[in-house]
Amino acid sequence: MKQCRWFVFLFTGISVLGLGLFSAVSARPIFAQEPTPTPTPAQTTVNPHQTNDCLGCHSNPDMVGVFANGETMSLYYDPSQHGDSKHIQDCRDCHDAQKEYPHNGAETKSCAVCHAEMFGGDGQNTSVFKIQTYQDQRAVNMEINNSCQKCHEENFTETTDSEHTRILARGNRFAPICMDCHGSHYITSPNEPRTNVAEICSKCHTSVYTTYESSVHGAALEADSNPDVPTCNNCHGSHKVAGPTNENFRADSITLCGNCHVDKELMGKYGISTNVFQTYLDDFHGRTVDFFRQSRGVNITKATCYDCHGIHNIQAPDNELSSVYPANLQETCRQCHPDAGITFPQAWLSHYSPTWDDTPLLYAVTTFYKIFVPVLIGGFLVYIAIDARRRIADKFGKRPVAANKHTDTNKTGMPDEKA
Amino acid sequence: MKKPKAEKAMPKAPAAIKRYIHYRDAVDAARRLRVAPDGTKYVVRFSLGQRVEHFILIFSFTTLAITGLSQSFYTSPFGSLILTILGGIESTRQVHHAAAFVFGIQSLYHVAVFIDEAFVHRRISQMFPAWSDITDAVQMVKFNLGLTKHHPRFDRYNFEEKAEYWALVWGTIAMGATGIIQWFPAQLTEILPAGWIIPVGRALHRWEAILAVLAILTWHFYHSVLKTLNLSIFNGNMSIEQMEEEHPLELAYLQAAAAAIHNKLWPVEIEIPLGHVPEEEPATVEEEVPMKKNAEGSAQ
Numbered sequence: 001m002k003q004c005r006w007f008v009f010l011f012t013g014i015s016v017l018g019l020g021l022f023s024a025v026s027a028r029p030i031f032a033q034e035p036t037p038t039p040t041p042a043q044t045t046v047n048p049h050q051t052n053d054c055l056g057c058h059s060n061p062d063m064v065g066v067f068a069n070g071e072t073m074s075l076y077y078d079p080s081q082h083g084d085s086k087h088i089q090d091c092r093d094c095h096d097a098q099k100e101y102p103h104n105g106a107e108t109k110s111c112a113v114c115h116a117e118m119f120g121g122d123g124q125n126t127s128v129f130k131i132q133t134y135q136d137q138r139a140v141n142m143e144i145n146n147s148c149q150k151c152h153e154e155n156f157t158e159t160t161d162s163e164h165t166r167i168l169a170r171g172n173r174f175a176p177i178c179m180d181c182h183g184s185h186y187i188t189s190p191n192e193p194r195t196n197v198a199e200i201c202s203k204c205h206t207s208v209y210t211t212y213e214s215s216v217h218g219a220a221l222e223a224d225s226n227p228d229v230p231t232c233n234n235c236h237g238s239h240k241v242a243g244p245t246n247e248n249f250r251a252d253s254i255t256l257c258g259n260c261h262v263d264k265e266l267m268g269k270y271g272i273s274t275n276v277f278q279t280y281l282d283d284f285h286g287r288t289v290d291f292f293r294q295s296r297g298v299n300i301t302k303a304t305c306y307d308c309h310g311i312h313n314i315q316a317p318d319n320e321l322s323s324v325y326p327a328n329l330q331e332t333c334r335q336c337h338p339d340a341g342i343t344f345p346q347a348w349l350s351h352y353s354p355t356w357d358d359t360p361l362l363y364a365v366t367t368f369y370k371i372f373v374p375v376l377i378g379g380f381l382v383y384i385a386i387d388a389r390r391r392i393a394d395k396f397g398k399r400p401v402a403a404n405k406h407t408d409t410n411k412t413g414m415p416d417e418k419a
Numbered sequence: 420m421k422k423p424k425a426e427k428a429m430p431k432a433p434a435a436i437k438r439y440i441h442y443r444d445a446v447d448a449a450r451r452l453r454v455a456p457d458g459t460k461y462v463v464r465f466s467l468g469q470r471v472e473h474f475i476l477i478f479s480f481t482t483l484a485i486t487g488l489s490q491s492f493y494t495s496p497f498g499s500l501i502l503t504i505l506g507g508i509e510s511t512r513q514v515h516h517a518a519a520f521v522f523g524i525q526s527l528y529h530v531a532v533f534i535d536e537a538f539v540h541r542r543i544s545q546m547f548p549a550w551s552d553i554t555d556a557v558q559m560v561k562f563n564l565g566l567t568k569h570h571p572r573f574d575r576y577n578f579e580e581k582a583e584y585w586a587l588v589w590g591t592i593a594m595g596a597t598g599i600i601q602w603f604p605a606q607l608t609e610i611l612p613a614g615w616i617i618p619v620g621r622a623l624h625r626w627e628a629i630l631a632v633l634a635i636l637t638w639h640f641y642h643s644v645l646k647t648l649n650l651s652i653f654n655g656n657m658s659i660e661q662m663e664e665e666h667p668l669e670l671a672y673l674q675a676a677a678a679a680i681h682n683k684l685w686p687v688e689i690e691i692p693l694g695h696v697p698e699e700e701p702a703t704v705e706e707e708v709p710m711k712k713n714a715e716g717s718a719q
Contacts, residue, residue: 284601284621291493291508301509337605344605346614354618362619369626376630380637383560390563391646 054091055079062127073137075129081186094147097133138173141184145177152178158239163246176204191233194225201232211312216319218312228266244311250300251293254286257305276351280305283349308332317350435692440676445687448676453656460659462673464651468532473652475525482518483594484632486511491625519598526591545575548585552578572692574668579642583634590631597624668692 055077057063063075077091092099134140149156159165159178167175181200182190191197198221202209212218212232220226235256236242242249258277260266267274280286288302306314308324315322323332329345337344354362451463465473489501490511505511536542555571555578562570571577576584600607600620608614643649647665651657662670668691675689 283618287490287493288508291499291502294494294499295503295507339605339609341605341609343612343614344608347604347608347617348614349618354622359615359618362615362622365619366622366626369623369630373626373630373633377633377637380634384637384641386560386563387646388641390565 060127063129064127065129065131067131067134067136069136071136073131073140077185087185087187093150094144096147097143141179142173142177144184145179148178155239159241162237162239162241163243164241191231194227194231195221197231197233205232208312215310215312215314216316217314228260228269230260247299248296250304251289251296253304253306254280254289254293273351275353279349279351279353303336307335435690437688437690439688440679445676445680445689448673449680452673452677461656462659462662462670463655464657465655467655470652470655472525472529475521479518479522479525480631480635483515483522484628486515486518487628488632490515491628516602519595519602522591523595526595546581546584548581552581572667573665574672575666577665579638583639583642586631586634590627593627594624594631597621597627 058075058077061076061078065073065075067073087094097103131140134143156178164176168177180203190200198209198212198218213222217229217231220229221231233241235253244250254277261272262274262277264274281290285303289300289304292300292302309317310323313321313323315325317324319325320327322328326345329348330340330342333340333345333348349359349362352358354366356363452460453463454460485501486505489498490508492498493502493508502508502511505514533544536544551574555573558567558569558571559578561567597620600611600617601624604617608617643652647661649657649661649665657666659670671692672689675691679687679689
């Protein structure tokens with residue numbers, strides 16, 4: 001009985017040990033433990049060769065890589081950076097090329113991090129590594145960037161048609177890739193808060209951002225994260241970024257502005273007329289541009305919205321800085337009509353439909369023809385119908401009165417032939 | 420213009436008047452009455468110049484209408500088809516401008532011919548509207564409705580043709596002026612008082628174009644193609660039969676004038692029938708009617 005009790009103790013002990021060992025091996029241990037500031041071989045509890053315990057090494061804040069060109073890159077990773085990012089997964093999901101250990105092409109010194117005694121080292125100065133497999137940090141980023149495709153297939157494919165990717169394809173390695181806008185480890189929704197978008201773009205497009213910031217749209221956005229005003233991506237697109245040099249961008253720009261400016265609910269908040277788009281289309285410029293828009297790929301030479309109102313510097317028309325402010329209008333027209341006189345801007349009806357008060361003559365002409373044309377043509381048709389009915393009746397002999405027609409002429413004493 | 424008064428004053432209205440004509444006009448009239456080799460009689464109605472003018476008008480008007488309306492209705496299938504065929508809206512505008520230039524030159528030529536005829540040759544066009552056109556129109560409608568037995572009898576140009584012509588004159592002035600405004604907006608706002616003439620010009624140009632095309636398609640096509648196929652503007656000639664039916668007064672004048680030439684009596688007084696036939700049987704006219712009563716009459 002005493003022997004039996006000892007056996008039970010032994011069995012329980014082994015079970016507990018075994019379970020503990022099993023759980024330690026099978027769990028993904030990356031974030032299971034607190035980062036250790038200075039890892040030593042003794043503190044690494046699990047064999048990194050088998051468990052891919054990235055943080056076993058990369059939790060060292062001093063750990064840096066040095067590229068052949070002298071550029072350095074921190075190899076330290078602080079898991080607390082992740083915050084509430086949804087990207088807390090396995091490092092290897094993104095760091096595809098580094099999933100083997102020792103890392104592909106890594107300097108053997110990396111072994112010495114743990115195995116200092118084997119390299120005759122003293123365990124000191126083990127935090128600097130030469131990186132030979134990559135040209136520079138950008139090369140690392142660009143390689144890792146491809147991993148985004150694994151989950152974000154759709155967005156990733158969209159970027160392949162973006163202006164940024166085209167610049168990249170032309171050889172500029174610093175054209176933005178996913179992580180340049182979205183960040184790397186700490187990835188959150190880029191439009192929260194909404195001002196974030198413009199700030200991301202401003203990392204490169206600084207001067208445009210400065211102009212935008214002071215525009216009617218930008219100022220409203222900056223003031224209270226106004227959800228109604230357009231920020232960069234509303235016009236230029238997010239992943240499929242299109243630039244103004246894109247041939248269809250100019251053509252589509254009118255609907256870009258139009259989409260919001262015909263929205264009665266949206267414009268009603270600010271007291272802006274929703275008539276602007278239709279009056280533009282009714283006008284010479286709009287008519288031509290809209291036709292160009294339909295036949296894709298044609299160079300548009302006529303004014304679109306932004307040619308008059310400005311692009312990033314757009315202001316409300318009653319703002320003195322606006323290019324369509326009455327005092328500035330002649331100058332604006334002269335961009336295309338160099339000899340435009342002082343009265344020329346009046347040719348533009350300021351997006352108003354003609355009314356009796358604003359443009360009496362135009363209103364009168366339009367109204368007159370709207371009534372006159374149907375009445376006159378209707379009158380013609382009535383006359384023709386009466387005449388045709390009579391002629392048809394005469395021809396088919398249904399109305400004997402027709403016979404009078406020519407007998408009349410003979411009774412007048414008119415000479416039938418020359419004497 | 421005096422005719423209604425004459426009818427009112429006298430129960431026995433004259434069916435014809437007598438007047439002296441110029442020898443030159445009688446010669447012209449005699450020349451217009453012709454006999455074809457096969458013996459059929461016809462009247463020369465339009466000169467070669469007038470026929471060429473009409474050809475140019477057809478060409479330029481049609482081009483202007485098609486290129487203009489396709490710009491105006493660019494979203495319609497027909498409009499976009501035309502614009503595509505002509506290579507886009509810009510080249511369509513160039514075609515429109517070219518046709519407008521031809522149309523303008525033709526119109527100026529027409530005015531020049533009118534001035535030459537009126538002030539050099541002293542022949543007043545019979546295209547000017549007269550009071551008789553109104554009475555003709557009223558009688559025509561009454562006749563078509565069966566309210567009167569008498570068909571109005573027309574001179575060289577009937578009221579339908581005059582309406583057509585003067586509509587074209589007005590249309591040419593309106594379209595020309597508003598077209599030039601749109602062609603040179605910047606320059607014209609320098610000259611003209613205000614910039615709003617450009618939108619006014621656009622609106623007027625568009626509406627007037629619609630009106631002109633509809634008028635041609637209804638009024639002109641009915642009267643010169645559907646009603647009776649009138650080819651005189653193309654070959655210049657009209658048969659005696661058709662003259663009797665459509666322009667009996669002119670034919671009567673031509674025949675009277677030609678008869679005077681034939682009789683070699685000069686100066687001569689010819690008898691010219693009046694347009695309106697009284698409801699009762701007309702009395703044979705014996706009394707002399709003063710010449711001035713036929714001011715708008717058949718002077719060539």
